[in-house]
Amino acid sequence: MMNGLQQSSHRRYNPLIREWILVSPHRTQRPWQGQTEKQDTPTARTFDPDCYLCPGNRRANGDHNPAYGSTFVFDNDFAALRPDAPVDEFDEGGLLRASGEPGLCRVICVSPRHDLTISRMSVPEIRQVVDVWGQQYRDLGSLDFINSVQIFENRGAMMGASNPHPHCQVWASHSIPNETAKEGAAQADYCHDHHSCLLCDYLALEEKSGERIIYRNDHFAVLVPFWAIWPFETMVLPRRHMGALDELTSDEATALADAISHLTIAYDNLFETSLPYSMGFHQKPTDGQDHPEWHFHAHYYPPLLRSATIRKFMVGFEMLGSPQRDITPESAAQRLRDMPAIHYLDAPGGR
Numbered sequence: 001m002m003n004g005l006q007q008s009s010h011r012r013y014n015p016l017i018r019e020w021i022l023v024s025p026h027r028t029q030r031p032w033q034g035q036t037e038k039q040d041t042p043t044a045r046t047f048d049p050d051c052y053l054c055p056g057n058r059r060a061n062g063d064h065n066p067a068y069g070s071t072f073v074f075d076n077d078f079a080a081l082r083p084d085a086p087v088d089e090f091d092e093g094g095l096l097r098a099s100g101e102p103g104l105c106r107v108i109c110v111s112p113r114h115d116l117t118i119s120r121m122s123v124p125e126i127r128q129v130v131d132v133w134g135q136q137y138r139d140l141g142s143l144d145f146i147n148s149v150q151i152f153e154n155r156g157a158m159m160g161a162s163n164p165h166p167h168c169q170v171w172a173s174h175s176i177p178n179e180t181a182k183e184g185a186a187q188a189d190y191c192h193d194h195h196s197c198l199l200c201d202y203l204a205l206e207e208k209s210g211e212r213i214i215y216r217n218d219h220f221a222v223l224v225p226f227w228a229i230w231p232f233e234t235m236v237l238p239r240r241h242m243g244a245l246d247e248l249t250s251d252e253a254t255a256l257a258d259a260i261s262h263l264t265i266a267y268d269n270l271f272e273t274s275l276p277y278s279m280g281f282h283q284k285p286t287d288g289q290d291h292p293e294w295h296f297h298a299h300y301y302p303p304l305l306r307s308a309t310i311r312k313f314m315v316g317f318e319m320l321g322s323p324q325r326d327i328t329p330e331s332a333a334q335r336l337r338d339m340p341a342i343h344y345l346d347a348p349g350g351r
Contacts, residue, residue: 009022009023009024010022010023011023011322012226012227012329013227014225014227015186015198015202015227016182016186016187016198016199016227017179017182017183018182019322019323020322021227021228021229021322021323021324021325022317022321022323022324022325023324023325023326023328024324024325024326025326025327025331037158037304037308037309037310038309040156040157040158040164040273040274040276044115045114045115046113046114046115047113051114051165052065053107053109053167054112054114055067055068055072055112059074060077060078061077063077065109068109068112069112070112070125070128071108071109071110071111071128071129071132072108072109072112073107073108073132073136074106074107075104075105075106075107076105076106076107076169079104079105080171081101081102081104081105081171081172081173082102082103082104083102083103083104084102085100085101085102085103086102087099087100087102087174088100099175100174101173101175102145102174103145103146103171103172103174104140104143104170104171105169105170105171105172106136106169106172107167107168107169107170108129108132108133108167108168108169108170109165109167110129110167110168111125111166113166114164114165116166117155117166117264117268117274118153118260118261118264119261119264119265119267119268119274120343120345120346121166121261122261123254123258123261124257126257126260126261127253129168129257130245130248130253130256130257130260133245133281134244134245134246134253136149136151136170137149137151137244137245137283137286140170140172140286141172141244141246141286143172145174146172146286147173147174147175147176147286147287148172148173148175148176148177148180148285148286149170149172149283149286150170150171150172150173150177150180150280150281151168151169151280151281151283152168152170152278152279152280153278153279153280154169154278155274155275155276155279156274156276156277158276158303159276159277159278159303176285176287183282184284184285184291184293184294186198187293187294188293190293191292191293198295199237199295200241203221203223203237203239206221206226207221211330211333212224212225212226212329212330212333213333213337214234214262214263214266214336214337215259215262215266215337216239217255218239218251219240219251219252220236220237220238220239220255220256220258220259221236221237221239222235222236222259222262222263223235223237223333224329224330224332224336228325228329228332229301229323229324229325230301230302230303230312230325231302231303231304231305231312231325231326231327231332232270232304232327232335232336233300233301233302233329233332234263234299235297235298235300236259236260236263236297236298236300237295237297238252238256238295238296238297241295242295242296243283243294243295244283244284244294245283245296247296260298262341263300265339265341265342265343266336266337267302267336268343268344269339269340269343270304270336271304272308272344273308275302275304275308276302276303276304277300277301277302277303278300278301279298279299279300280298280299281296281297281298282296282297282299283296284296305326
């Protein structure tokens with residue numbers, strides 16, 4: 001497949017956001033004398049008395065966390081979105097425009113243990129987190145002023161995580177964020193033109209090829225998308241058409257936990273570090289419409305390029321022109337497929 005393009009510069013099209021990505025595989029040979037990143041070191045403490053997310057500790061606003069034993073959800077003490085924000089509109093000549101944006105932000109502590117990451121949790125433990133994600137989508141999405149629910153995790157200081165305790169976030173907004181809106185419009189247009197689902201059709205092509213599939217079970221597939229931008233970017237896709245987390249059956253929720261476990265272990269094993277990433281679910285809006293075109297999925301964006309210290313920055317041409325990548329999606333998928341299923345810290349002789 002693409003034999004004439006694999007080793008030369010070429011563009012790939014992302015139908016979800018209808019934009020092009022420049023791929024430059026020959027650039028993997030260039031020497032690196034730029035900035036390197038400090039490697040995150042896994043903490044050895046199961047409890048940190050100074051951590052504002054550990055059970056029983058006091059948070060920055062003075063509230064005390066309960067002595068939770070699995071997951072814990074609370075309203076973000078420093079929320080980017082507030083429910084009392086006005087919905088006023090400002091428009092001066094169509095050029096200076098602004099509008100109020102009410103919403104809610106919550107934090108989900110995924111484990112009481114300070115020393116864990118999702119990659120070190122068992123599938124049953126991750127399944128508890130999946131259930132919480134679905135419940136948060138359902139509860140927040142049912143509010144009249146909420147039209148979109150974004151669940152995401154920033155892992156590692158490199159990705160802006162302010163606390164190493166394992167946690168993720170939920171931002172529920174009145175408007176539909178840019179990336180979700182772009183993906184929704186692309187899926188709606190594809191459904192109208194082809195009378196089928198964009199991501200169902202795409203996944204069928206990927207499963208037929210197998211080049212970019214990293215892992216799959218009965219209900220989910222993990223793959224490096226054909227149009228990936230980040231060096232080891234992946235998507236997690238349900239093999240059945242569904243619009244959101246709250247549509248998962250019990251078996252599918254467990255399968256999602258299994259897929260996430262396999263992927264995050266592969267990530268950590270790739271460079272033998274707690275690999276930083278930003279991840280998030282894209283799901284159908286909660287605006288009261290059916291949205292049959294939506295196929296829910298997760299994006300994972302890890303920034304590390306060649307080792308645990310060399311990072312991919314979005315600068316220069318990528319900021320001013322188009323996104324660009326050096327490692328082809330096929331080679332990235334192969335490297336992730338080759339990772340063992342046991343976390344490097346849990347393997348015999350692991351540090």
